[in-house]
Amino acid sequence: MAGSVQTAARRKGTSLRRRQTREFWLILTPILAYYSLFFLFPVFANFLISFTRWNGISGAPRWVGLFNYRMYLTQDYPLIVMNTALFAVLILVAETALALLIALLLNQQIVARGLFRALWYIPTLTSAAIMAQVSLAFFSPYDGMINAVLKSLGRPIVVWTTNAFWMRLFIVLYSIWRGVGGPVVLFLAALQGIHREIHEAAMVDGAKGREMLRYITLPLLRPMVIFVLITGMIGSFQIFEAVMLMSKGGPSNQTNVMLLQIYNDAFMNANMGVASAGAVIMAILLLWFSLTNMRILSRGQVEG
Amino acid sequence: MYAVLIVGSLFMAFPLLYGFFGSLCSFEEFYNSPLFPFPRHLYLENYRVLFTPSVSLGLWVANTLVRIGWYILIPGTVAVFAGYAFARLQARGRDAVFLYLLSSMMLPGIVYFIPTYIMLARFPGSGGNNWLGQGGHGFINEWPALLLTGWVNVYYIFLLRQTYYSIPSDFEEAARVDGAGTLRVLWDVYLPMLKPTLTVLVIFQFVSLWNDYQWPLIVSAGNPKITTLALGVQRTLLSGAYIKKLPPSTTDWPFAFALAMVATLPTVLLFLWLQSYFVEGVQGFALKG
Numbered sequence: 001m002a003g004s005v006q007t008a009a010r011r012k013g014t015s016l017r018r019r020q021t022r023e024f025w026l027i028l029t030p031i032l033a034y035y036s037l038f039f040l041f042p043v044f045a046n047f048l049i050s051f052t053r054w055n056g057i058s059g060a061p062r063w064v065g066l067f068n069y070r071m072y073l074t075q076d077y078p079l080i081v082m083n084t085a086l087f088a089v090l091i092l093v094a095e096t097a098l099a100l101l102i103a104l105l106l107n108q109q110i111v112a113r114g115l116f117r118a119l120w121y122i123p124t125l126t127s128a129a130i131m132a133q134v135s136l137a138f139f140s141p142y143d144g145m146i147n148a149v150l151k152s153l154g155r156p157i158v159v160w161t162t163n164a165f166w167m168r169l170f171i172v173l174y175s176i177w178r179g180v181g182g183p184v185v186l187f188l189a190a191l192q193g194i195h196r197e198i199h200e201a202a203m204v205d206g207a208k209g210r211e212m213l214r215y216i217t218l219p220l221l222r223p224m225v226i227f228v229l230i231t232g233m234i235g236s237f238q239i240f241e242a243v244m245l246m247s248k249g250g251p252s253n254q255t256n257v258m259l260l261q262i263y264n265d266a267f268m269n270a271n272m273g274v275a276s277a278g279a280v281i282m283a284i285l286l287l288w289f290s291l292t293n294m295r296i297l298s299r300g301q302v303e304g
Numbered sequence: 305m306y307a308v309l310i311v312g313s314l315f316m317a318f319p320l321l322y323g324f325f326g327s328l329c330s331f332e333e334f335y336n337s338p339l340f341p342f343p344r345h346l347y348l349e350n351y352r353v354l355f356t357p358s359v360s361l362g363l364w365v366a367n368t369l370v371r372i373g374w375y376i377l378i379p380g381t382v383a384v385f386a387g388y389a390f391a392r393l394q395a396r397g398r399d400a401v402f403l404y405l406l407s408s409m410m411l412p413g414i415v416y417f418i419p420t421y422i423m424l425a426r427f428p429g430s431g432g433n434n435w436l437g438q439g440g441h442g443f444i445n446e447w448p449a450l451l452l453t454g455w456v457n458v459y460y461i462f463l464l465r466q467t468y469y470s471i472p473s474d475f476e477e478a479a480r481v482d483g484a485g486t487l488r489v490l491w492d493v494y495l496p497m498l499k500p501t502l503t504v505l506v507i508f509q510f511v512s513l514w515n516d517y518q519w520p521l522i523v524s525a526g527n528p529k530i531t532t533l534a535l536g537v538q539r540t541l542l543s544g545a546y547i548k549k550l551p552p553s554t555t556d557w558p559f560a561f562a563l564a565m566v567a568t569l570p571t572v573l574l575f576l577w578l579q580s581y582f583v584e585g586v587q588g589f590a591l592k593g
Contacts, residue, residue: 017394023486024395027385032401035456039408042416042423049419056422058438098312105309116309118576119316125571127515127534133541134323134564136555143554145322148338177316185586227590238412241517245538259414266418267522279414286412 050276057270068277076253077261081281084258087168087243088236088289091175095236096228099180100221103187104213117188124181132174132245139170164254167247171255174242179235183228190224191217226297230290237286258282320568327351327561331550334558341558350544350562358547360528361566364536371450371532372513376506379457383505384498386456387464388490392476402465405458413518421522424449447530449523460505463588467501468494504585507578511571537567 050068052061071077106116123131138145139160147157160166194217202216240259243249249256258278266275326334326341327350334341354361389395390402425442427433432440443449471494479493517534524530531539544559545551575582 020393021395024389024393024398027389027393028401031382031386031456032404035405035408038420038453038455039416042419043411045419045422046415056418056425101308102312105305110306110309116313118579119313121582122320122572122575123316125511125515125575126568127517127537129515129517129534129538130541130564130567131319133538134560135319136542137323137326137557137560138319140555143335143557145338148335152338177319180316182586185583186590189583189587189590224590234410234412238414259412262414262418263522266421272418272422276418279412279418283411283415287410290410 046276046279049272050280052273054272055270056266056272061273064273068273069281071274072277072281076256079253080249080256080258080261081285083254083256084237084239084282085285087172087175087239087257088233090172091179091239092229092232092236094172095176095180096183096225096232098176099183099228100187100225102180103184103191104217106184106188107191117184120184121181123178126178128178128241129245131178132242135170135174135246139166161247162251164251167251167255171239171242171246174246175236175239178242179232183232186224186228187221190221194220222297226294229297230293233289233293234286237282237289323561323564326558327565329558331548331556331558335554350558351566353544353548353559354563354566359540359563360531360536361563363529364531364533367530368514368533371516372510374451375454375513376509378455379460379509380502380505382456383460383464384490384495384502386461387468388486388494390461390465391468392473405456405461409458417519417522420453424452424523444523445525445527445530450520450530450532453519459588463501463504463585464498466588467498471497500581500584503578503581504588507574507581508585510574514571533567537563 049061051063051065053064053067054061072081102120106113106120110116136144139147141147141157141159141161144160146160150157158166160170198216198220199212202212207216238259239257240263243255243257244260244263247255249260259282262275262278262282265271265278322340325343328343328347329337329341330343330347330349333343333347353359390398421444425444426437427442427448428435428437430440430448431442431444431446433442434440443452475493475497476489479489484492515534516532517538520532520535524532525535540547541560541563542555544556544563545554548556548559550556
């Protein structure tokens with residue numbers, strides 16, 4: 001009697017298991033098929049194309065070995081890779097530091113907190129392309145606002161667009177303006193997640209403002225900082241609209257970045273091989289950066 | 305410290321305020337006030353021009369809304385089902401499948417853009433192509449190029465999975481005792497409880513497709529009939545002088561500002577209306593991961 005109940009229960013368990021397995025694969029098979037066609041296959045294809053010379057339109061790809069990768073060591077390509085890394089690191093570090101500071105300030109009891117919070121997030125909701133194009137209204141050499149102000153002060157105007165330093169600065173400032181909102185929201189959320197009791201306990205132990213920040217708040221924010229830096233790195237490496245529409249990569253490629261160069265190689269010059277090689281290099285650099293980042297940042301995590 | 309907040313906030317607000325007030329200025333008024341454009345009387349001509357046939361704003365918005373609807377429906381449905389499968393269905397290999405899907409988030413989109421573009425351009429039998437995919441332009445500059453990619457969004461699958469986890473399974477078990485199948489359970493039991501997460505999905509898809517620029521630029525730049533908002537606006541921004549038949553020597557910035565304001569307003573209003581959902585969506589991975 002007891003035995004047959006057990007068998008029935010086991011049978012019921014098995015049929016449940018079987019139903020779940022069947023439904024799981026019923027749902028996942030089409031998703032995986034789609035995903036393989038529009039993600040896995042293109043990634044492999046991109047890798048293969050990077051060893052060929054091909055316009056992507058007609059004829060067959062011709063195998064050229066490492067030619068496209070060697071290309072990335074010549075002409076302006078090394079400069080373009082350097083620019084990308086420089087922009088990515090500069091923007092990310094400045095943005096994260098600023099966001100942390102602003103979140104700490106917005107976490108205090110201040111007037112019009114909601115207004116400030118909205119203000120810091122709103123630029124993130126704008127279109128990167130539209131705002132980059134509009135930003136010319138400030139630094140355009142002959143009809144821009146900055147030169148108009150200089151002129152009205154009786155100062156000589158500066159042709160910003162031919163000056164690599166200024167264009168880099170404008171691109172960095174624009175990218176921070178548009179990108180800082182997300183990290184501010186994340187840090188604010190993390191700060192609000194720190195329980196009041198922890199601060200109260202530290203206060204009882206005699207911690208004051210600066211000490212509290214140094215020994216309590218910042219260490220507790222550490223996981224969020226790591227998260228922001230790693231996900232932010234992937235985003236900031238893909239800087240595109242700002243460069244394309246503000247400086248077009250100029251003057252003479254000094255602000256050019258990988259994504260813009262890949263876009264030009266692939267879709268303007270129909271050189272799919274070099275473009276694919278660029279994409280592979282970018283992916284490798286990103287993975288390497290992310291892993292190094294993770295290793296450095298998670299060091300000392302155990303004690304902390 | 306508060307100086308940083310004040311100066312920083314000015315830096316954040318200045319471009320938008322400058323643009324807003326600039327858009328209310330006439331061309332002459334704008335160029336006569338170098339530091340800050342302050343209109344002495346209300347001037348709406350820049351906005352009026354936007355709604356004349358010389359700017360295809362209506363078409364761009366319509367095309368963008370088609371994409372928004374599509375990209376809420378398809379990735380939303382995929383995420384509701386896949387999230388359920390990952391959270392509630394026991395199957396061997398489940399975690400490996402999930403990791404496989406997650407792995408895409410470590411790579412920049414450009415590593416699959418180029419072959420995807422070629423695949424669309426060489427799609428057999430489409431857009432003048434023969435059965436080998438040669439001879440025509442395929443789906444490039446056609447609607448399918450703007451609708452075929454991005455059906456599986458791993459971030460939303462993740463968000464939905466976490467939401468299913470947070471719902472006690474008692475509700476599902478009760479429905480199953482009453483004889484409900486999986487589809488009925490999803491529809492009657494879970495869908496009402498998924499509403500907050502689906503709201504996050506809807507607003508993030510709205511904002512990201514409203515502003516989507518890169519992919520439309522790559523696959524649809526040659527067909528004005530399917531131009532979407534960000535691309536159309538970016539390309540028209542600097543042609544105010546042409547549209548208003550002014551002498552072509554100087555950029556008509558007030559026109560550009562008005563156009564940019566109109567293009568930005570919907571996402572900002574959406575944010576002001578549903579702020580807490582935006583915060584929820586931004587946090588998603590960070591706090592639940």
